[in-house]
Amino acid sequence: MxxxxxxxxxxxxxxxxxxxxxxxxxxxxxxxxxxxxxxxxxxxxxxxxxxxxxxITPPPGTWDRIEDEINDLIRRENFVQPVKFRTDHGHNGYEKAAPADQFIPIESESNHMRLHKSWRWVFAAVFVLGKIFLGFAIYFYLENRQTQQQLQELKTEIRELKKK
Structure with a gap:
């Protein structure tokens, strides 16, 4: 075993x-x-x-800032008016009538995010490096634990030799 x-x-x-x-x-x-x-x-x-x-503990006040951002997003969501267009003179015959800070709600059939193909390799490399670093961390942790046990055994042996 x-x-x-x-x-x-x-x-x-x-x-x-x-x-x-x-x-x-x-x-x-x-x-x-x-x-x-x-x-x-x-x-x-x-x-x-x-x-x-x-x-690593986050800096003080981090949770409050996150909560404030979420509350601000919720408040903004309640007051967002749809952007209206009017058929005046503009580039395509349409001119935007709403201020620039308004959002246009868009619904999509898919919840998946599309990425450029080159980013896939970057994410794959980061994932692989993460696994490698995790493996090294575990390896060195176990080596450290084993070394500490050996050090404790040596200390015990030295104490026994001093007693004789």
Missing amino acids: KEYIDSGILEVFVMGVATDEEVKELMYMKAKYPEVDDALRQLEADMEKLAANMA
Whole structure:
């Protein structure tokens, strides 16, 4: 069981990059062996602690500014009048009669946003880099934890040697 737990399958599963076969195998081992379940729970708890320790608190007043912006949008939405056009002389025979700060409500059949094809590669690259950095963060976290355990063992050994 120790070899299975140390094989890295738990880390792969927690990062979300395990294959279907690895997930099935892990679920089987988790159900059959409580050590695997305990190790998985410990790893998930460690990942939550890592995320909590790395979290950055927003500056004071951020929530108030967000709330004010939302309230302002709601107030503006209630007072928006549709833009009216009149058939006077203009570029296409139409001239805009409403002020420039008015919005024209538009309904669309699709809720999907269209992007230029070059942006798809940028988003894909950012996604891949994010996964790579996440992998490095987990790796270095686990290495740090292992080093701290080894350091604690060495301290214990030094104390025992001093007592003799």
